[in-house]
Amino acid sequence: MSLAQQSGENRMALTGNEAVAYAMKQVNPDVVAAYPITPQTEIVQIFSSYVADGEVDTVFERVESEHSAMSAVVGAAAAGARSMTATSANGLALMWEILYIAASNRLPIVMPVVNRALSGPINIHCDHSDSMGARDSGWIQLYSENAQEAYDNTIQAIRIAEHADVELPVMVCQDGFIISHALDNLYGLDDETIRAFIGTRIPRYSLLDVENPATFGPLDLQDWYFEHKRQQAEGMKNALDVIPAVAKEFAELTGREYGFFEEYRADDADVVMVVLGSTAGTAKDVVDAMRADGHKGGILKLRVFRPLPAAQLVRALQGKKVAAIMDRAESFAASGGPVYKEIRSAIFDCEQAPMTSNYIYGLGGRDIRPEHIREVFNQNLSAAETGHIDTPVRYLGVRE
Amino acid sequence: MAVNIRELSKKHIPFTGGHRLCAGCGASIAVRQMLAAADDPVVAGVATGCLEVATTIYPYTSWETPLIHNAFENVAATISGAEAAYRALRAQGKVEKEIKFMAFGGDGGTYDIGLQSLSGAMERGHNMVYVCYDNGAYMNTGIQRSSATPMGADTSTSPAGKKIPGKPGHRKNLTAIVAAHNIPYVAQSTPAHWRDLVLKTKKALTVEGPAFINVLATCPRGWRIPDDATISTLRLATDTCFWPLFEVEDGEYSINYRPREKKPIEEWMKPQGRFRHLFREENKHLLEEIQEEVDRNWNHLRRLARDEVE
Known part of the structure; x- marks a missing residue:
């Protein structure tokens, strides 16, 4: 009997997109803002059904572009909400400017990325040109071999992103179509176990803390910009300690071990x-x-x-x-x-x-x-x- | 709804002096009046632009209320996300206070690069007030033309040259574009009409759903007017009907100010250095064309407001 079975995990047959959408449902984020794009579309569609059926508490914003998706989750995360979005390829490219801003504001946004070739020529199928292009945007990047890993990485990403020593956004990458649209066997934890594992987000600052007003995203000139980038680099370095620590706790729950x-x-x-x-x-x-x-x-x-x-x-x-x-x-x-x-x-x-x-x-x-x-x-x-x-x-x- | 200046003057406005906006800047006056209109705490957003760069130079901030600056084109989406977070966390009992959400953007960040973000946020129906402070060009970066720049204005990217006399073409009617989103409240005002602006802000903050206020704001540098001509220049903008004061409540237009005598547009333009070249003999036809456009817009607005048009 595997640890997965002992811990009462459910065996499921899901595609990569379904697995990630299901993980998002279990995470039950406060805010999701997203825009559909092939091959990520199913994540948005499935999550829409969860919202329509009242299976999540999430306030879900169907925005008019990926640029606004990332902009809105920046606003939501700055307001203390656990916030998620998802995208692929050109959608990720349209977010580019705000990827850097999300990271520099130290906002723990988690974003499944369903890897797809970046135009041009336009092509909807898998390669890593989208997320590789964003490799210096200040986001943590986790790559997944199959639906199980996409699911497990999504859950762990919440803990990594929100860790006080890290406070950085995370991309959880899976290969478009090859993983996202292929049916796979995987184990999933129950909602209570996941919610206990991820806990609730306790933001350091929040826009909604009107008694302690803070200015987010100020103009940062020669005097301080460098110090802030240096701190951001330190957060990324700290992730080298936090990622294995989170994986260790996850392995205790599931028996599935994850290293770098x-x-x-x-x-x-x-x-x-x-x-x-x-x-x-x-x-x-x-x-x-x-x-x-x-x-x-x-x-x-x-x-x-x-x-x-x-x-x-x-x-x-x-x-x-x-x-x-x-x-x-x-x-x-x-x-x-x-x-x-x-x-x-x-x-x-x-x-x-x-x-x-x-x-x-x-x-x-x-x-x-x-x-x-x-x-x-x-x-x-x-x-x-x-x-x-x-x-x-x-x-x-x-x-x- | 009434506005009492004595009470307003006693109010703590969570926007301090000491910022680096220019003397005579219309934006800071508008922001102070609008924040004074709010009875609940405000979470504000600001697009990249004069207002942002001059009020948030780290480690200082003029904002004594929570503020977020994200980028140039996305203040509407950003504040829509904060408002979504508020709804989520309030439903969970994590936030109890009544909080209002306001986004401020210049005409560059609103008419041009931020139009899509604004349209999306208005369509989605967030409970937020979007304020455009329209000074008619990209002033922060050195007076480049925007789609809000009046026809003929001399800007650094539509210079009054030997062949082309300033900005070609008329302005975009953004207020009408936003009104076409059929949101509960849309208005135009200026900080020279403080009672009008405060009242409109109160209405915008009161309605359920999105509201939009387009505020004409002077830029002494860009308009080439003296620092102390802000109020008089804005009054001329309404007296010439270049910038009518009106509001659209649930689709119903009403005009809030009708000048006793509609002044010729030249009276608004003449004191502004950016229009100086238009008063040369060879450009006289442009002044006529601009007057015709003002008249056309004013008459159109009067028809929308079911005013009698002569």
């Missing part, structure tokens, strides 16, 4: 593939098959991209021969994708740093198949033998 990343058969691996999101599932299968043939491949599935757990990545990757780093986003740097740059930089100073290679894959929902993963491992296993990587940045599964 998950290592799969990586202990003795020569080649470790670093990967985010649903592709990790495919890659694990490939690794199992390769192991049966005696090839030592392993996976490091990154869950937390912001803050980047650099020290932990060093410990996990040092001594490996090659780290094959997968990017589902192009950053047009002509020198590799964002995950590659960050990981490569993090491990640069470690003793026995592995060689690194970068694969940009799956843009605009291009299928990533086991044979693609195997191709990556084969190339890097050869490199591990020769000690040399010919082409550090490659495009995978594209006509060239």
